[in-house]
Amino acid sequence: MPTTMASPSTIETALVANNICKSFGPNEVLHGVSLNVVAGEVHALLGENGAGKSTLVKILSGFEAPSSGALVYEGRDVHWSSAEAENSGVILIHQEFNLAEQLTVEESIFLGREITKGPFLDKVRMRTLAQGYLQALDCYADPSARIHDLAVADKQMVELAKATSRNARVLILDEPTAVLTGKETKVLFELIRRLRAQGVAIIYISHKLEEIEEIADRITILRDGTLVGNYDANELTKDDMARLMVGRELSDLYPHILTPPEDAEIVLEVDNLKIPGVIFNASFSLKKGEILGFAGLVGAGRTALMEAIIGLTQNVSGEVRVFGKPVAYKDLSEARDDGVAYLTKDRKEKGLLLTHGLCPNFSLFSLQKFSNLLIDETAERKAFEAASKVFDLRVGDMSVPAGSLSGGNQQKLLLAKVMEVAPQIVIIDEPTRGIDVGTKSQIYQFIKELAEAGRSVILISSEMTEIIGLSHRVAVMCNGTLSGILQGADLEEHEIMRYASGLKGNGKYE
Amino acid sequence: EKFTIGVSIPTATHGWTGGVNYHAKETKKRLETTYPDLKIVLVTAADPTAQANDLEDLVSVHKIDALVILPTDGGPLTDPIRQVKESGALITVVDRALTDDTIQDIYVAGNNPELGAVSAKYIKKALGGKGDIVVLRGMPIVIDEERFDAFMEGIEGSEINVLDHKHANWNRDDGFTVMQDFLARFPKIDAVWAQDDDIALGVIEAVKQAGREEEMFIVGGAGMKDIIKRVMDGDRLTPVDVLYPPSMISTAMEITALKAVTGAPLKGTYIVGSPLITQENAKDYYFPKSPF
């Protein structure tokens, strides 16, 4: 841990932003936003998808230059690059990962600040330190493991370790918990509290309002790039926050969903599916019109299981039946043509072509349907415009590449892309990751309609409330084993946790 | 009213073509000063395709009245040259025969088979018709074929045994490498036919390195100044050289220019022989200034 840590008394306001404006090409996305972060506070930043949160924090940390407006850091005016900002202790953890896939954990943590002994790297030292940083976050990834072999959550932990290893005065976390489950979130919060106590100013962005309620001291709310207001955390209830963000009253988040008839046709059956080393045993079935939730700790094997079912993983044993017909898909197109679609949780690496336009991204998965010999571009565009209404993509200019969309809007684009093939069975992995409350309810509504229209849904989510709120039944995975399927009265948080952690059911954590 | 001669030659891809380029440039200067109303356009090409392109340009752009060409490869260029002919230009072919010899007005013929034959004859004589030799060949193209076949024919019937032959691409480095390996492989080598002086220079170094200068002698080819110097100095490693003068391009250019300007009735074939260069006649072939 950094030793030269400024104590709260020495600094009052750590970082001030005075009516920042930011435009990308023609369209302005921040219209004079001001922010004032005090040392030793957790300052939450709230706003809908596309409100401008990430853009604002990128400006604060020098990754973007403001079009106008000023930054004041510890009394000085600053116009800094990300490197300068980092050296002065303003550190941003990006909403999207910022790690080099081929480097090892240790290399990533010390990149740009390698410790040397004479002219040479002091690997031993860096290794032990890295280990320390990670353990402080009780993450047990091997410092010499390569980033691309890590599970998403571990990647996030590496990002955190990287930040804590630096001498942070202002730590900015852009939706850090989007890829974390409850367990890791707790660890993170402990870290945040510890830093706050040391006088670090923390800017915290999240769409999970209960987290805000738990951790935030002050809250700044943005809407469409303008400042709604700046509040004391205990002034606001979750509903207030939601209302202020969205600008209207929100109906109940989780809609009531009709349960499918007992005798509903079984559309998907999985018997004793196994993948050496990853999935040890999984059997379940899915009814027409049913929403089957999948809960578990990160790394439990849910994604792995689904990827096996839709044919992305080879050397899978066990039997899978779709509409009663045994299948062993060799790639996604076979699954797609059977009406089975999968929505990945890794939108950046597997979901979207970040450098390509929105429309091509949207149609990539369903392209056949717009093509007889040649692609019917008008039909494609029409479909895209329709979909962008349904999923209400908030983009100024439809010609920007997907990578420039706000995190949430990227997620919506991904949803639209997968849904365009009108699947009978849809597997959605973390569908609301990084989605604002307003949009969330839209997506839930959408899932409800899917189910009630007789489609079947498998919902993987690390948000317990979401799982419970939407699912008819919940399958729980524990360390590569499907440890139990809960419904009715059993369908509540603690019971699920028992199965997820191996206290109950046939799943075990050694 | 100017008279334009187009000169198309291969790019300097090895020592010999380097020499051709040098002599062509020199001759161009000389001729253009001696004949004021003569214009010479010099173009170089790396392969037949590029050379065919050059011919097109010489006709369509420079409207040449005569063409002097050293074909990168006679076969493929026969047709493009015929087209130049059809444009009414006088055609002088140098060194490499076309597949249709009715096209050329003047043919300054180098004689590749002769180079092979002369080398064979000398080696046979020097070894008393008996011994083990190695052969380093050029690039795998027609010229190399002709030389090699003629050489093998030349030693036929004798007890001269070709231990092995490898391509050294008319290149010193390859000559050095290939010879190193020959030396490692064959305990007894009586003579080396290197076919080209660039290769020969590489071979000489390899032999020196192995300290086997006393064991063998080397016959190169072309008449590069360094080698001729050695022959003059009576170096026992390179007792002779076989001429294959890059200066033949000058001869061709001069004849063509003469005909162009004086309209002298020059036609037919001028064979540039491949005489054996020995210590006695070496000085006649030594041009210290030439880069080749």
Added chain:
Amino acid sequence: MSSMTTTGVKKTRFNLDLKTIGPFVALIVLFLIGILVNQAFLSTGNLTNILTRSSFIGIIAVGATFVITAGGIDLSVGSMAAFISGCMIVIMNTLAATMEPGIMIVLAGVFASVLLGSAAGFVNGFLTTKGKIEAFIVTLGTMGIYRSLVTYVADGGTLALDRGVRTIYRPVYYDSFFGIPYPVLVFLGVAILGYVLLNKTVFGRHCFAIGSNENVARYSAVHVDRIKTLTYILQGICVSIATIIYVPRLGSASGQTGTLWELEAIAAVIIGGTVLKGGYGRIWGTVVGALILTMIGNILNLTDVISNYLNGTVQGIIIVVAVFLQRGSWRKKK
């Protein structure tokens, strides 16, 4: 790294223009230079020559555009061309020995050529995708292999096409249709087809997708390996088309045929604005790229102010400058 993309985006608009017009600007500049250097440059004869010549490299480069857009590279095209021409000639000669030289023999040769091209392309594609060997190495290997094979077939010399067949075949290169030489027409045809295929079809879209992120493609039900292999096959076919119009020109093939065509083709593609890292391809750019390269050679022949030895220097400089006109454009593809 959304912010990367961010900066990327601002550039995009800007560069897309530059990328689109860049090659054309270069072409026009060269054109003007040509005129200044020598009036004769403008003569129809000369212009037709340029067009006809550029068709070899051009056709091959169109194929290369697909390979590169899909994130691959093919260094073997030059020797592949030599190899295919060689085989064509051998086949046609053998036939000519048995039967009356006739159009059938030529067709047989053409057929064989296309067959060989596809096969050769398939080999490259198969080794890269299924063999999981880097395209650079695979094609570096096949480059050596094809070249030495043709040298072997030609027994170190030059393979010459049978006279009779030649006379029948010859027009394919030398004749023209309403003043437009056949090779130019073929080139145009290939370019148009290539354009449609790359920009208007599912296949083309999939090439872009694979080139810019193979995983995303895989997760979007794209048959990555199949598409990639297809791009190599396409490249092979383009090479065979190029040889089909090359053979009648010189009626011969040797180990020297098509040396360095691979670099010329790739250069044409990149000059045209296609991104070497994949994910972004432009057929028309490629066509212009091929024209630029041919025009450089032509202009160097128009003047003797520059020593022949320095041709390489001029070419090198122009290539770099031409790409410099699109500077930065490829950056955001990271």
Added chain:
Amino acid sequence: MSSMTTTGVKKTRFNLDLKTIGPFVALIVLFLIGILVNQAFLSTGNLTNILTRSSFIGIIAVGATFVITAGGIDLSVGSMAAFISGCMIVIMNTLAATMEPGIMIVLAGVFASVLLGSAAGFVNGFLTTKGKIEAFIVTLGTMGIYRSLVTYVADGGTLALDRGVRTIYRPVYYDSFFGIPYPVLVFLGVAILGYVLLNKTVFGRHCFAIGSNENVARYSAVHVDRIKTLTYILQGICVSIATIIYVPRLGSASGQTGTLWELEAIAAVIIGGTVLKGGYGRIWGTVVGALILTMIGNILNLTDVISNYLNGTVQGIIIVVAVFLQRGSWRKKK
């Protein structure tokens, strides 16, 4: 690549091994073949020849390992070597004309060589980083430029080193230290330095980072452009070292010197297990790669069972197979 990751995890270990031992396996196999082909292969003379020869490509390839690891590529090394040798000779000859041939002249030549190498490397680096032109194009351009410049300087012919100087300089190639030829020692030294630099220093680590993801590196306050330029300068210096031991061998340079060395060097690097897409480099692999390539040529010269014409085929196949031994290993680097 989730599911890939899964398998990826196990693969990694597996492949890392393969990547480490792969080249060595290939080397050993070749070695055995060599012995079978011809007893002479094992003669100390022959083995020293192999080592000495491989030092040119080897030293250059060590430099290439840095460039490639940092995500670049340098196609100009071959002609750069020719250019530098040419200049060295000219410089030493001019000096020799003015003063008594002596060690000083040689030193002057060596100094000039290193200077030129760094300069040439800097040009490549500058154009790629500041000019934002793809390395492939920049170095393709400079490749043509250097080569034609040396042809120009050599007036199309061959530049020969002054006899006097030669005799002084000659030992640098031909003499040896306790039976180990100097070139081999130099090669070893360069390799060790390279290894330390790449694996034990900040610079090396930054090369990996840049090659793996340039933006991340830039955000981590790595001086991306500086480091990349440095890798090219390093490459240039390696080339100059190679020429310093090359020139005394034959005491000459021409437009032909070092043709295709670039491809050999790159092949050596890849065969050695370095990832062409950048982010992962192995110096020792590169050294082995260079040995493999030289050994292939040597073995082919030791036998006459295979037609000369087919050398290229054999080389091609071996290169592909050698890399195939590490199949898949580069896949997950995407």
